[in-house]
Amino acid sequence: MLQSSEIERRFSSIQQAIGQASQTLQADSAPSQLKDCIQKLDRESSKAQQVIQSHDENRIRQCVDELESMGDEAKRVCRSQAAVTPRVTEAIMKVHDELSDLKHQLH
Structure with a gap:
């Protein structure tokens, strides 16, 4: 697992x-469908910030997996x-x- 500070740095980059x-x-x-995908990602990434600060490795992995799935949807x-x-x-x-890179480094 990456160090907490590295996860926080990478996540900050993702939010940007x-x-x-x-x-x-x-x-x-x-298109509005694409805007909806990004708005959802934005909302969920704000919630994920709290998970990342918890330093709970399993919750962080799960959260990043969910965000990466949303990123897949936006790409599609x-x-x-x-x-x-x-x-x-x-x-x-x-x-x-x-998101995909972070997910792979966490697994």
Whole structure:
């Protein structure tokens, strides 16, 4: 398992990526289904912050697994929508990749 400080640092980076994706979605008029995915990720990542601060390894893994599944959904929606700009795709992929990488390092 990663050190607590490394998990917190990585999670902070993930939250920033989610925030940037949200801003990009607003600026580029992305499909509402994709906006919903990112809004859900944003809400859940705020809740996850408390779990990460608890330092409970099992809860952290479970929480990151759930967030990564949401990232998978955002990626799927992004790829299925024709009206998605390259900037939006890049923002979504950054969120997904960071979540996926953290998940793999926790397992």
